[in-house]
Amino acid sequence: MKLTIPAFVGRIAFSALAALIGAIFALPLLWFLFAPFNARAELGLALPDPWTLNNFVTVFGNSYAVQALWNSFIQAAGGVILVGAAATLAAYALSRSSIPGKSAVTYILLLFSSVVSGSAAMVPIFLIISAAGLMDTHIAVILTFAGGLLPTAMFILRDFIDSIPKSYEESAMVAGASPVQAFFDVALPVIRPGIVVVVVWAFVNIWGSFLIPFILLRSDSNMPASVAIYSFYSEAGTPIVTLLAAYSLIYSLPVIALYLFVSWKFGFRFFGGIKA
């Protein structure tokens, strides 16, 4: 393809502009590339002098910080298992059964899930958890997120299941399988990529969340990393920069890994893209 000179110049200008915007987006994050490895990290951007992994050693020596990462994992994994299982079952029912009123159910769910946001419903969520006697437990966080993320998860999965031909399960049933067998043995393996997407999406959402654990948990031993990270502030409220930087990087790693996994496996196409 031949390019005229103005078109060529235009293309270079476009690339320069795109690169410039990319660089501006990178600026606030650059600090994280260096500070965790700097023995004397401060808030300024500086090459590590000297390079060190001591910050990570100190963080891993802090049992409270390690416990918090584990708590984040328990809460995210628990929430993901609930969301994945319940959403798959429900989405399958919405797609494959002819229960009366299921489109009304879908509409109402969609409506409520966008109206009841965490920041609008923090008071009643607190009261429900408190009334159920679940205050300051992992299960409180797990259940709250499962309920909040389920509607969106169900829609993503229902669309996915709708796009799978019914003939898969029909032929299984012709061969004598019960509907439930057809679901577990035939449909489930085909739906699996959709479930993976939903699970990754839910995991990233719970892992990164701050507000819900912040209001539902009290004791240090239950706090996830998003809240526990504030323990790296001194009494006077100034951050202990070296440890904070290292901890932030460790805490971000699962999210980065999952992002790379999804974009490698599926190409980071637009999967619902909806954050709670």
Place this chain on the structure above:
Amino acid sequence: MTTEPVPSPPKKVRNFALLSNRAGAAFLTPAGLLVSVFVIVPFFWVIFVSFTNRTLLGRTALNPEFVGLANYFSLFDPATFFQRGQFGFSLILTTQFVLASALLGQALLGLLLAWLIQTVPPWVKRITETFVIAAWILPEVVIGFAWFAFLDRDQGTLNMLLEGFGLPPGDFLLQQPFWVIVVFNTWRGAAFSMMLFNSAFSSIPPSYFQAADVAGASSWQKFRDIGLPLIRGHIVTDLILITMWTFNTFTPFLLTNGGPSYRTELVSIYNYRVAFQDFQFGKGAAVGVIMMLINLAFALVYLSIGRKKKVR
């Protein structure tokens, strides 16, 4: 009761369902319970609590009294409504925040980025996308701290750059807190609009653009006359979604704590302060009700557009 089967009315052609109604209901039960308890019950409970003087601590924590509309009157008290740290101030601040950071910032920047990455070489596209998406997917606590360091008055990267260009440095978190959270939220959320518009642009048949190239159209003309009109539906969807998310976001709290002196106290942060720092659950619930009503208005618009699309 019945003696004889009534001749059934002529059945419509019945859709063969793979799952019986009973099995379907069983499959729906776990999700139905969870969503009911944690999404639908809170919606009604918050309305109920907003008519009481329930507090977090003290006598009214256990025995709240019915106070009618008192919480709403206190939120909308004309004597204090517009004062800093009051509901009206917070509501206006949030409106400005949504207008500036979502509708102008995220949507325009996302549109520009989506258009740019259609034509640039793949490696430029990949690098730009990576950083824009990183800003969006990293945990909010980490992002909050990254910006805290970025904006630090004495050492922060921003002031270092400004001084490098011979510009005066500033203590932006103190001097311009509102514009800080606007830029912050634009930066944080532009990825969503970029990806949505990017997938919208890629769904336009390339032949449209090739024909325009043959006719010698400039990029701006292609954008204005082909790209923009064909993704109008996506733009409406995008604007409604990012408006709702920005209206409900709590993330600026991690950067500014709502301060200094309430200057970045969005309604979500106001709600948190009233309920969990001042311990006034009744009043906090009233704020929650108003937030949900605003959400409801946007959600109804969004769903009606979605329905129209399906009918077509």
